[in-house]
Amino acid sequence: MEDDWSGRWNHVKKFLERSGPFAHPDFEPSPETLLFMRNVCKILVIGAGGLGCELLKDLALMGFRNLDVIDLDTIDLSNLNRQFLFRVKDIGRPKAEVAAEFINTRIPGCNVIPHYAKIQDYDESFYREFHIIVCGLDSIVARRWINGMLIGMLKYENEELDQSSVIPMVDGGTEGFKGNTRVILPGITACIECTLDLYPPQINFPLCTIAHTPRLPEHCIEFVRVLLWPKEKPFGDGVAIDGDDPHHLKWIFEKSNERANQYNITGVSYRLTQGVVKRIIPAVASTNAVIAAACATEVFKIATSCYLPLSNYMNFNDTEGIYTYAFEAEKKENCMACSSIPQTFAFSETDKLKDIIDYLIESPAYQMKSPGITTSVNGKNKTLYIQTVKSIEEKTRENLKKTLKELELVDGQELYVADPTTPNSLTFRLNLGSKME
Amino acid sequence: MEGKDNTNVDKNNKYDRQLRLWGDHGQAALEIARVCLINATATGTEILKNLILPGIGSFTVVDGHKVLGEDAGNNFFLTKDSIGKSRAKVATDLLAELNEDVNGDFLEEDAEKLLDSNPDFFSQFSIVVATNLCERAISKLSNHLWSKNVPLLVCRCYGFIGYMRLLIKEHTVVESHPDNTHEDLRLDRPFPALVQYCDSLHLETMNSKDHSHTPWLVILFKYLQEWKKQHNGEVPKDYKERNLLKEMLKKGMHRNEEGILENEENFEEAIRSINTALVPSKSSAFWIMARALKDFVENEGEGSLPVRGTIPDMTADSERYIQLQQVYRKKAGEDATKVSQRVQKLLQSIGKVGLISEHEIKTFCRNAAFVRVVRCRSLVEEYDSKSIKLQELIPHLDDEEQDDAVFYVLLRAVDRFYEEYNAYPGWYNDQVETDVSKLKACLTKLLQDWGLSLKIKDDYIHEICRSGAAELHTVSAFIGGVAAQEIIKVITRQFVPFNNTYIYNAMKQTSITLEL
Ligand SMILES: [Zn+2]
Numbered sequence: 001m002e003d004d005w006s007g008r009w010n011h012v013k014k015f016l017e018r019s020g021p022f023a024h025p026d027f028e029p030s031p032e033t034l035l036f037m038r039n040v041c042k043i044l045v046i047g048a049g050g051l052g053c054e055l056l057k058d059l060a061l062m063g064f065r066n067l068d069v070i071d072l073d074t075i076d077l078s079n080l081n082r083q084f085l086f087r088v089k090d091i092g093r094p095k096a097e098v099a100a101e102f103i104n105t106r107i108p109g110c111n112v113i114p115h116y117a118k119i120q121d122y123d124e125s126f127y128r129e130f131h132i133i134v135c136g137l138d139s140i141v142a143r144r145w146i147n148g149m150l151i152g153m154l155k156y157e158n159e160e161l162d163q164s165s166v167i168p169m170v171d172g173g174t175e176g177f178k179g180n181t182r183v184i185l186p187g188i189t190a191c192i193e194c195t196l197d198l199y200p201p202q203i204n205f206p207l208c209t210i211a212h213t214p215r216l217p218e219h220c221i222e223f224v225r226v227l228l229w230p231k232e233k234p235f236g237d238g239v240a241i242d243g244d245d246p247h248h249l250k251w252i253f254e255k256s257n258e259r260a261n262q263y264n265i266t267g268v269s270y271r272l273t274q275g276v277v278k279r280i281i282p283a284v285a286s287t288n289a290v291i292a293a294a295c296a297t298e299v300f301k302i303a304t305s306c307y308l309p310l311s312n313y314m315n316f317n318d319t320e321g322i323y324t325y326a327f328e329a330e331k332k333e334n335c336m337a338c339s340s341i342p343q344t345f346a347f348s349e350t351d352k353l354k355d356i357i358d359y360l361i362e363s364p365a366y367q368m369k370s371p372g373i374t375t376s377v378n379g380k381n382k383t384l385y386i387q388t389v390k391s392i393e394e395k396t397r398e399n400l401k402k403t404l405k406e407l408e409l410v411d412g413q414e415l416y417v418a419d420p421t422t423p424n425s426l427t428f429r430l431n432l433g434s435k436m437e
Numbered sequence: 438m439e440g441k442d443n444t445n446v447d448k449n450n451k452y453d454r455q456l457r458l459w460g461d462h463g464q465a466a467l468e469i470a471r472v473c474l475i476n477a478t479a480t481g482t483e484i485l486k487n488l489i490l491p492g493i494g495s496f497t498v499v500d501g502h503k504v505l506g507e508d509a510g511n512n513f514f515l516t517k518d519s520i521g522k523s524r525a526k527v528a529t530d531l532l533a534e535l536n537e538d539v540n541g542d543f544l545e546e547d548a549e550k551l552l553d554s555n556p557d558f559f560s561q562f563s564i565v566v567a568t569n570l571c572e573r574a575i576s577k578l579s580n581h582l583w584s585k586n587v588p589l590l591v592c593r594c595y596g597f598i599g600y601m602r603l604l605i606k607e608h609t610v611v612e613s614h615p616d617n618t619h620e621d622l623r624l625d626r627p628f629p630a631l632v633q634y635c636d637s638l639h640l641e642t643m644n645s646k647d648h649s650h651t652p653w654l655v656i657l658f659k660y661l662q663e664w665k666k667q668h669n670g671e672v673p674k675d676y677k678e679r680n681l682l683k684e685m686l687k688k689g690m691h692r693n694e695e696g697i698l699e700n701e702e703n704f705e706e707a708i709r710s711i712n713t714a715l716v717p718s719k720s721s722a723f724w725i726m727a728r729a730l731k732d733f734v735e736n737e738g739e740g741s742l743p744v745r746g747t748i749p750d751m752t753a754d755s756e757r758y759i760q761l762q763q764v765y766r767k768k769a770g771e772d773a774t775k776v777s778q779r780v781q782k783l784l785q786s787i788g789k790v791g792l793i794s795e796h797e798i799k800t801f802c803r804n805a806a807f808v809r810v811v812r813c814r815s816l817v818e819e820y821d822s823k824s825i826k827l828q829e830l831i832p833h834l835d836d837e838e839q840d841d842a843v844f845y846v847l848l849r850a851v852d853r854f855y856e857e858y859n860a861y862p863g864w865y866n867d868q869v870e871t872d873v874s875k876l877k878a879c880l881t882k883l884l885q886d887w888g889l890s891l892k893i894k895d896d897y898i899h900e901i902c903r904s905g906a907a908e909l910h911t912v913s914a915f916i917g918g919v920a921a922q923e924i925i926k927v928i929t930r931q932f933v934p935f936n937n938t939y940i941y942n943a944m945k946q947t948s949i950t951l952e953l
Pocket of ligand 1: 190
């Protein structure tokens with residue numbers, strides 16, 4: 001290869017051209033493997049943030065050459081304490097582009113293609129091009145979406161899974177000093193939705209506490225953010241809070257302080273205000289390095305078969321000493337994404353449509369964000385409620401208050417649910433009569 | 438808080454995500470730290486990268502090697518153009534460029550030679566990190582630094598195995614930031630102000646709004662008093678008794694006219710909290726405060742630590758929640774003052790008045806239940822076959838499920854191999870097979886020296902020879918992350934470092950910590 005130099009791949013080759021007692025049973029030592037990595041294997045890195053920067057470096061130095069990276073974010077000053085491909089001069093530029101430029105310049109022959117876009121901007125034909133997909137995301141919704149996409153791409157012949165339609169997904173996540181790495185073989189091992197209960201639902205303070213009985217500094221900040229801002233419109237009508245605008249933050253900080261003083265609550269600080277308003281998750285270079293490295297090692301194992309991949313989940317925490325725990329997360333028998341078991345809803349005729357919506361949002365098994373529901377009556381599509389399109393929301397809002405009986409929904413009726421957490425709508429069978437727990 | 442000048446604002450924003458973990462005082466400690474790296478290997482530069490990004494004060498690279506083709510292949514901070522040049526210089530230049538707040542320096546010299554000619558060079562640093570150093574050099578270096586009280590972290594990546602050894606005589610931690618803590622509520626031994634406050638509230642005469650917004654702490658206190666009256670002053674001892682107390686609480690909840698329980702969240706919280714709330718209570722500046730703390734516990738504390746002074750959030754109206762919070766805070770303040778008086782007396786007696794600030798004492802008291810001391814054993818103790826803690830190793834040596842400790846033994850055998858043949862087993866493609874038997878001989882001798890008659894499976898020997906001392910970038914990056922984090926713990930004196938040997942197995946994504 002034109003860009004290579006003597007000794008470049010010496011370290012990696014020891015594992016590609018020699019076999020060992022712990023190698024994958026299918027492993028065949030051969031110089032061909034490096035050629036496959038260099039010339040054929042295509043990997044998609046989702047996210048060019050803390051994990052993404054590390055992943056690109058790690059994969060490139062392990063010998064992968066054809067890397068695509070997708071990220072919709074631009075660079076912010078607060079990224080620089082860990083996203084090491086970015087400098088002060090890059091602030092404001094798209095992360096994917098700067099990351100790709102840096103890697104392509106530093107590592108000769110590497111071909112990182114940036115996509116300054118949302119994952120939802122691409123369809124199956126894009127994702128099908130890749131041999132392995134690695135996620136370094138901070139969003140659970142995005143993770144669930146790509147998981148749904150990969151499962152939707154599986155092909156079955158006589159109920160047998162066509163192995164060639166499986167695109168392995170390696171997923172990393174970090175928060176402070178904690179992190180995890182997992183390997184998902186869609187349709188074969190536990191998927192993101194199978195283990196949804198591992199992601200705790202976001203904690204929201206009850207509105208009545210915020211409004212009437214604040215006790216913590218966070219309650220005061222939430223009061224200003226949720227109730228006072230829309231009322232006082234400090235920067236004009238219709239101006240939403242911009243967590244990156246220091247004027248906005250200063251106003252919220254001062255008003256929160258006033259409220260705290262009123263109730264003798266201590267501890268409202270500018271940093272806390274910023275943290276609550278922007279829902280900031282603490283992040284540090286070291287944890288990102290650890291988790292990205294573990295993910296990249298798994299990609300290397302999957303691509304080369306030099307060892308068996310992780311089966312299938314590793315937890316990491318280095319607050320006290322260094323703790324790792326590898327275990328096999330189990331497939332959920334009736335997983336809404338990867339099982340073929342139809343989902344059922346048990347409600348009674350007197351329940352309202354809003355009860356179904358609330359259930360989809362609050363249930364730990366679904367944790368949806370803004371579900372929309374349609375159904376089919378006499379072969380015709382009927383929209384019951386859709387939140388994401390304003391005009392339809394207005395037209396269907398009335399339905400929320402109606403009972404299932406008033407909406408003429410019958411036992412056994414199929415409801416189609418769409419949500420940002422999944423690229424494909426889900427079918428639920430309505431079971432009227434007994435209400436579930 | 439907003440800074441006073443521009444650079445300060447920038448740093449607050451730039452480091453915001455980590456300041457939320459170790460605070461401004463942790464950051465200040467990082468910014469004056471001086472870190473020395475021996476050998477700019479892939480592992481070494483990854484460690485430094487993860488220290489430069491969060492903003493350590495300065496780093497110095499000591500390395501006498503020239504960049505080889507394979508170095509430029511696995512190290513992000515060496516390039517193709519740098520092959521043949523000084524590894525120390527090239528790595529320093531490319532690392533320094535990561536963060537303009539950090540000063541970088543290098544010395545193109547072999548670490549072992551430098552250690553012979555000018556050992557005190559290494560004593561000037563906050564911590565020294567050594568990568569890919571042979572056993573002989575590590576011994577020399579660790580002996581010197583141990584005597585000078587400079588922490589040393591030894592790191593090595595060998596194929597799919599990562600290794601770290603921390604050498605620090607004594608490391609004390611006040612802010613250990615435990616993940617799960619029991620609240621410190623003193624319900625089993627209430628202090629007078631708490632009794633007084635709870636007694637000032639009367640559940641029986643409250644209207645339903647006040648009843649359902651009385652903090653559960655007060656409710657539990659009251660029912661506990663009732664329980665103690667009926668049980669010779671004892672608190673519920675076991676699961677069964679705690680359930681009976683729960684029943685009592687349930688009976689106390691308000692009912693509406695139809696006799697159906699009102700939705701009283703505070704009572705629900707009280708019932709949920711019974712199990713955890715009834716857990717029984719229990720340089721150097723650190724040791725002076727520890728002594729004062731001990732004296733406090735034996736005297737004013739009547740057997741208990743100072744009250745921590747925090748309560749969890751609970752359903753309540755703002756007024757009474759804040760009042761209750763004040764009761765705990767005030768008591769914590771009083772306890773801290775008593776500890777402080779003892780500290781001042783001790784300082785006077787040793788002529789060090791002013792050594793410890795009130796703020797430090799308060800922090801110490803607040804963390805009294807979580808303060809930690811880490812004392813590592815020296816390398817001399819580990820390398821001596823009579824004092825190495827074999828009992829840490831032995832249980833893992835025939836455990837196929839958790840076999841990471843076996844790789845420690847193998848790496849020690851590799852060191853013997855290197856001493857004898859001046860090369861690593863499996864380094865050359867055509868010698869893998871012959872090296873297997875040589876390494877096996879080294880391993881047998883090592884086990885003999887330790888007086889162990891157990892057998893280690895040949896598979897491990899073959900695997901180590903397969904890897905031929907390769908340094909894989911992703912393994913280096915993993916160790917680069919954990920090593921940097923341990924160094925940050927040592928520098929900031931927050932969180933708890935590992936003690937003292939860490940083995941990472943990338944084949945299985947498992948790891949083990951051994952105290953050798
Ligand atoms: Zn699933």
